Amino acid sequence: MAETLEQRVNSPQEKKEEKKVSVLESVINETFDALKASANLSVAAAAPALGYAVTGNAGVLAASASFVAGTRGRKSSKIIRNESLSGAIFGTIAHYATLPLRYLTNLGKAAYMEVFPFFGNAAYMVGDHLVKNRSPTGLSKEFKENYWPNVKKSLYTTGPIMAAASLLLPQQFMVAAIAVANYVYRKFVIKGKGEEHTDKTPYLVAAPRVAAKFARNSVKGLYDVAHAMGSSLGDLYRKAPKLPAKSPEPAPAR
Numbered sequence: 001m002a003e004t005l006e007q008r009v010n011s012p013q014e015k016k017e018e019k020k021v022s023v024l025e026s027v028i029n030e031t032f033d034a035l036k037a038s039a040n041l042s043v044a045a046a047a048p049a050l051g052y053a054v055t056g057n058a059g060v061l062a063a064s065a066s067f068v069a070g071t072r073g074r075k076s077s078k079i080i081r082n083e084s085l086s087g088a089i090f091g092t093i094a095h096y097a098t099l100p101l102r103y104l105t106n107l108g109k110a111a112y113m114e115v116f117p118f119f120g121n122a123a124y125m126v127g128d129h130l131v132k133n134r135s136p137t138g139l140s141k142e143f144k145e146n147y148w149p150n151v152k153k154s155l156y157t158t159g160p161i162m163a164a165a166s167l168l169l170p171q172q173f174m175v176a177a178i179a180v181a182n183y184v185y186r187k188f189v190i191k192g193k194g195e196e197h198t199d200k201t202p203y204l205v206a207a208p209r210v211a212a213k214f215a216r217n218s219v220k221g222l223y224d225v226a227h228a229m230g231s232s233l234g235d236l237y238r239k240a241p242k243l244p245a246k247s248p249e250p251a252p253a254r
Contacts, residue, residue: 010152040077044084051088055095061174063091066179070186089127090182091175094120098174102245109166110158116162117154120178121147158185215238 048064067079075083097119101109111213125147129139158181165177 019024027125037077040081044077044081047085048091055092057091057095057172057175059173059177060091061181062176062179063094063182064088065188065197068181069109070183072187076248086128086131086221087179089131090120090124091179093127094175094178097123098178100170101171101174104169110163111226113162113166114159116178117151117159120151121154121171123152139231153189157189158182 033078041196048061051060051064052058064087066082067090068075071079071083097116101112104112122143125142126139129142130136157180161181161184162174162178165181169177
């Protein structure tokens with residue numbers, strides 16, 4: 001069919017407007033992603049700094065860094081934020097948990113740090129779960145499934161490292177030693193399993209896709225239901241017993 005003059009005039013303009021809209025959406029998405037990444041990285045930097053300010057122990061900074069470095073896979077700003085925050089919380093708790101080392105003998109220090117994984121894993125699992133899930137829901141299940149396996153692995157990997165460090169280092173350096181042990185544990189024992197295996201699709205990209213998929217599936221579902229109902233009614237109509245056709249009455253005699 002020949003293109004009308006109106007179509008020739010309007011077509012390039014419509015395409016140009018569509019291109020402008022797509023570029024604008026791209027700029028908005030990139031801006032929001034950049035702002036979101038900046039906010040995540042700001043939290044990642046502020047969390048260990050706050051832990052250091054509270055404790056005065058630079059080992060908190062090392063603990064936060066060990067959590068980030070010990071995580072395998074591509075590190076998005078969200079993962080860096082969560083791991084840094086989780087590490088800062090753990091490092092702060094570890095600072096206060098190692099204060100009794102100041103009053104123990106060498107034998108007492110070694111024994112204390114050898115059993116430290118029982119407490120350390122519990123503190124880590126609680127803090128990490130709350131940071132990444134923002135709710136205690138599911139924490140009891142996670143403890144049942146992972147606490148004892150993690151403790152057993154820690155006892156023969158990080159436990160000896162921390163016990164040896166307690167004999168060689170003063171208490172203020174023990175958090176840094178725990179950070180090193182944690183890095184070894186996460187990197188080589190449990191293979192850094194965690195958030196890096198989750199979907200990295202940005203929210204601003206994923207949300208429209210999910211909404212479009214939901215709308216598409218809903219329309220298709222409604223169509224399938226209507227089609228099935230129509231087919232059922234058609235089958236019912238075809239199977240219904242037909243009334244015998246009335247024979248034409250004879251015309252009256254004249």
